[in-house]
Amino acid sequence: MADKTKRGSKFSRLLRKRVPILSWMPSYSTDKGISDLIAGVTVGLTVMPQSLAYATLAGLEPQFGLYSAFIGCLVYIVFGSCKDITIGPTALMSLMTYQQVYGRNSDFAVLLCFLTGCVQILMGILHLGVLIDFISIPVTVGFTSATSVIIACSQLKGLLGLEFTSAGFLDTLQKVYNHIGETRLEDTTLGIVCISILILLRKMKEANLDHLKLTKNQKTALKRFLWIVSTSRNALVVIVSSIIGYMYYNESERTSIVILTGKVKSGLPDLKPPPFTTNLNGINLSFSDMCTELGSSILLVPIIGVLGNVAIAKAFSSGDSVDATQELYTIGLANIAGSFLSSYPVTGSFSRSAVNHASGVQTPFGGFYTGALIILALSLLTPYFNYIPKASLAAVIICAVIYMIEYEVIKPMWQSSRTDLIPTFATFVMCLIFGVEYGILFGVFINIIILLYTSARPVVHVEKSQSSSGHEYLLIQPGNNIYFPAVDFVRLNVCRIAIKQGYSKLPVVIDCRYIQGADFTAAKGIYSLISEFNKRSQPIYFLNPSPNILNVFKGVCFDAFKSVSSQQELDHVLANISSTSTEPCELKEVKTVNGVCEIESKGNTDAASEVPLLEDSLKPQIVKTS
Amino acid sequence: MADKTKRGSKFSRLLRKRVPILSWMPSYSTDKGISDLIAGVTVGLTVMPQSLAYATLAGLEPQFGLYSAFIGCLVYIVFGSCKDITIGPTALMSLMTYQQVYGRNSDFAVLLCFLTGCVQILMGILHLGVLIDFISIPVTVGFTSATSVIIACSQLKGLLGLEFTSAGFLDTLQKVYNHIGETRLEDTTLGIVCISILILLRKMKEANLDHLKLTKNQKTALKRFLWIVSTSRNALVVIVSSIIGYMYYNESERTSIVILTGKVKSGLPDLKPPPFTTNLNGINLSFSDMCTELGSSILLVPIIGVLGNVAIAKAFSSGDSVDATQELYTIGLANIAGSFLSSYPVTGSFSRSAVNHASGVQTPFGGFYTGALIILALSLLTPYFNYIPKASLAAVIICAVIYMIEYEVIKPMWQSSRTDLIPTFATFVMCLIFGVEYGILFGVFINIIILLYTSARPVVHVEKSQSSSGHEYLLIQPGNNIYFPAVDFVRLNVCRIAIKQGYSKLPVVIDCRYIQGADFTAAKGIYSLISEFNKRSQPIYFLNPSPNILNVFKGVCFDAFKSVSSQQELDHVLANISSTSTEPCELKEVKTVNGVCEIESKGNTDAASEVPLLEDSLKPQIVKTS
Numbered sequence A, B: 001m002a003d004k005t006k007r008g009s010k011f012s013r014l015l016r017k018r019v020p021i022l023s024w025m026p027s028y029s030t031d032k033g034i035s036d037l038i039a040g041v042t043v044g045l046t047v048m049p050q051s052l053a054y055a056t057l058a059g060l061e062p063q064f065g066l067y068s069a070f071i072g073c074l075v076y077i078v079f080g081s082c083k084d085i086t087i088g089p090t091a092l093m094s095l096m097t098y099q100q101v102y103g104r105n106s107d108f109a110v111l112l113c114f115l116t117g118c119v120q121i122l123m124g125i126l127h128l129g130v131l132i133d134f135i136s137i138p139v140t141v142g143f144t145s146a147t148s149v150i151i152a153c154s155q156l157k158g159l160l161g162l163e164f165t166s167a168g169f170l171d172t173l174q175k176v177y178n179h180i181g182e183t184r185l186e187d188t189t190l191g192i193v194c195i196s197i198l199i200l201l202r203k204m205k206e207a208n209l210d211h212l213k214l215t216k217n218q219k220t221a222l223k224r225f226l227w228i229v230s231t232s233r234n235a236l237v238v239i240v241s242s243i244i245g246y247m248y249y250n251e252s253e254r255t256s257i258v259i260l261t262g263k264v265k266s267g268l269p270d271l272k273p274p275p276f277t278t279n280l281n282g283i284n285l286s287f288s289d290m291c292t293e294l295g296s297s298i299l300l301v302p303i304i305g306v307l308g309n310v311a312i313a314k315a316f317s318s319g320d321s322v323d324a325t326q327e328l329y330t331i332g333l334a335n336i337a338g339s340f341l342s343s344y345p346v347t348g349s350f351s352r353s354a355v356n357h358a359s360g361v362q363t364p365f366g367g368f369y370t371g372a373l374i375i376l377a378l379s380l381l382t383p384y385f386n387y388i389p390k391a392s393l394a395a396v397i398i399c400a401v402i403y404m405i406e407y408e409v410i411k412p413m414w415q416s417s418r419t420d421l422i423p424t425f426a427t428f429v430m431c432l433i434f435g436v437e438y439g440i441l442f443g444v445f446i447n448i449i450i451l452l453y454t455s456a457r458p459v460v461h462v463e464k465s466q467s468s469s470g471h472e473y474l475l476i477q478p479g480n481n482i483y484f485p486a487v488d489f490v491r492l493n494v495c496r497i498a499i500k501q502g503y504s505k506l507p508v509v510i511d512c513r514y515i516q517g518a519d520f521t522a523a524k525g526i527y528s529l530i531s532e533f534n535k536r537s538q539p540i541y542f543l544n545p546s547p548n549i550l551n552v553f554k555g556v557c558f559d560a561f562k563s564v565s566s567q568q569e570l571d572h573v574l575a576n577i578s579s580t581s582t583e584p585c586e587l588k589e590v591k592t593v594n595g596v597c598e599i600e601s602k603g604n605t606d607a608a609s610e611v612p613l614l615e616d617s618l619k620p621q622i623v624k625t626s
Helices: A002-018 A021-027 A030-057 A063-079 A091-101 A106-125 A137-154 A156-160 A168-182 A185-204 A216-231 A233-247 A287-294 A297-316 A324-339 A350-358 A366-385 A390-404 A407-416 A418-434 A436-456 A484-498 A520-535 A547-560 A567-576 B002-018 B021-027 B030-057 B062-079 B091-101 B106-125 B137-154 B156-160 B168-182 B185-204 B216-231 B233-247 B287-294 B297-316 B324-339 B350-358 B366-385 B390-404 B407-416 B418-434 B436-456 B484-498 B520-535 B547-560 B567-576
Strands: A278-280 A283-285 A460-466 A472-478 A508-511 A540-543 A589-593 A596-601 A604-612 B278-280 B283-285 B460-466 B472-478 B508-511 B540-543 B589-593 B596-601 B604-612
Touching (some): A021 A063, A030 A350, A030 A366, A091 A297, A091 A436, A137 B520, A156 A168, A156 A185, A168 A418, A185 A216, A297 A436, A436 B484, A472 A484, A484 A508, A484 B436, B002 B021, B021 B062, B062 B366, B106 B297, B137 B156, B137 B168, B137 B390, B137 B436, B156 B185, B216 B350, B283 B287, B297 B436, B407 B418, B484 B520, B520 B540, B520 B547
Antiparallel strands (some): B278 B283, B460 B472
């Protein structure tokens, strides 16, 4: 009976963890409701112009942005674990979608959304969140900065009123250069004015009011007003420029003084399964054909999506640990649900989450009002979206992304770890040249190469020591697990140290304290090490190997592997060896780092000298070639 | 002056290291000369049938095998560092060459030889020998075993007297099955008889003569005779079967009772640069076209070649360390020189090096006689090679490779480290299905994934400790370097442990003794760790970070990073904190392995209990998504 209760409570704990609405809904209050309403509407006003702009950035018709903007908010109410996050289209997801939609059709975007959701949920189930750990900050910085540059550059077209299609950053630059003569003065003027106003309004929030002679209440009210204007700057700019577009609208030619967004399809998207087949340029493509076309983005889009989302959750969690698995499930669900409503891949938006937070949202229920507003817009406002000038949308996007270029990180990186500049710049440059997906893959690859090199060349700590009974021995302590890339390096260096002058008759003790992992290659290497020691009758013992390590090594070495489980046992064993070593041993500590053996007089690091060790430890392996 | 002498002696030491003939030639003697002559000729008799067979295995005309067999021996005399190694065509190199020649022409083989040499020398210069460390024993075992199976299977055709061309293992199996009805009785009989004789002669060496009533001298002589017959078994079988081929030769139809090797081009190869352009099926291919066709084999063939060679050098070095860089240069030179004489890629041959060793070779000069014998054969013997039956060559190859299937390694691997069976079988199966190159790449990939997982989840050792002045603190010791995949895992677990009940008021000391490397991501993680500690006013100190680590962390954290350089300083710092912790702290040791936090009462490992830690540590990183 007690067992049942325990199991029941465990289940209900898991349920509350996986369906967080069950935790906060019971204590929901009117106060919270009002806060959520204000925040939700504010976010709604931000997401509307953004989603229209991002959809065109993704190479889709504007209404797809709105389709993608509401379902995520609604899913997040039930499953979201962080009240501030608002899910929907983002600049990054739009760019990654664009690379799949370019030259194809919107079916690829919607299928990608479905697959992204599936992969994210699968990652949650398989605990593959560890994959995200392999995208380091340098790679992230290089990647987001490149993304910003690419996106900003892609908006030059709309800003200057040019008309062409392009693939990739370099192609866009080239075509802007080619078409620069066709620049339309009206669009450019509007665009630059919009950008200036947006930057001005953004800065306004930070305005210093201290020198104004106002009462405290007045100051608060003014601050509040400035904040509202600043926060709704995207909506304001788009509304004002749409009015201009409308005023100069020529009904017969369906044009205005500036290039307009054009007709936005009215009404909610149809509820239908994501497209598992499509017709591209008259050719019918099956599901597997489409997957082949989507390629690595089936894995990269979900990972990048989660990476962004977890980062935002972290930023607003104020130090609490983020339940990343829950975030995986939630975005996964949002994407799968979205794909039934013609959404393209979505994730948490940093800028809108910041607005949400600043608007004082209390629970994820704020998303309800945001979602409702979008649905309302789709039903009623679409005729007016027609008049939004493209240049003003371009201005909105440019102002959203220019602050993502993280040049300020270079200085601390230079001060902290210069090697990290390599993956940063490699990622940045490769993203610009070959697109964001190959760029990030290349960056991770470079970063892993650097990482693997260090795991192939571990630290080997060496110290001459004495047992309690006064017997000298050489204590060698590999400071790391021994896996295949390091085996020969460790083996050769142990041999080298052990046969050094003055050490060649000392018993050698390998301290296994920090060897927590080893593999078959390591066991073979240890066996060959023991054989070499046996050949010249130099005793070798392994001090305190963990049961796991003992098992790995004994499986190959059997009884040749002599282990002692404690210092007492070691002292006893050493006492039984008739040690004949009488040579002088002045050197006290030897430390091997990156193939150079530093010898230190104990307690005096200044007097360190260097002894060249094996520079190159090509692996003598068991391979038969003919 | 002293400086000059020192520099001179350093140069002459390097010269002797890089041109080993300078070391052993001065002390060369008649005795050594006779030993070298006998060994060299013995190897020559082995390499002749082998090289004809391997050339057909590589998809080339038989004479290419002979072209490839002599230059390596001659280069090795001057630059070789291991007296036993004999360089020439091998089964493995032949198979890898076949994958490039199939459907193309011999120009690709010769260019591959040239590029292999260049890459090997480049690897030597750039110290890229470390790459070889990443091919673990499990991958090597899977790879060589698969190679043996593929080669043995490819010889079924010759053995059964079938005629077809095939690409890859599965295709060959399929075609053998399709053509099985065309099996020629004569060829099959000859082939099976040859195999039986070869196995018998191979076993003969190990014959136990103890029960024979002979004098010691007689026994020695008999043993010597058996050894010679056994060693020259390939030549014997080929000669006898060629005589059969010759006896049944029909001059007018140019056929015999069995399928013959056919005309072998007579004379030495022309001395000419390797083909940098070629004409394939009427299309002219440029150098870059050819490189594109060769693809990853430009890197893999050199690496596999060196891997095999170093393994052999190791096997015969009797425990001395092998100068792998020198081996890289030497094979590189042998390949480049060979490419000017129409050779395909060569490396050290395990079987022939064993023959060389057993024949009592004294210096690398034995290679001179081997090389001379091949040149003699090319000039005089080629007309006779015409009569060698294909079935007997197939038998020679099959008997050379079946002993390379390393099934016996499975048992120790199972006992030692079962995880290693995954890369072994993955490599084996992928080699069979997708060819040896993709197979080995896939195996290395799988193996690195396993390795990376462990570096993402390091051991964190936790211990409650007391300063000399009696102040308690929590000593946390990450047992490994902290690089990007591990940062969040370590950070979250340190937080988790530090805010555990009973620990939340204790100062935390991070022992940096085993952190020898860290990167920018780690520094950012440490900064966020310190911020979290500061937020709840829990002191955190870093004990004895190395100058390198201090630099990395200070570059991001600046003065927030509080380090103490010794236990004394720590005691002093702790004494200055008014510690108010009075809660009972029963637990003494906590150890984090793979996300599970084991808590041990100090000195009593049996009483260990477990506390669940973060299963999943999705990385909250700095990423802005819109």
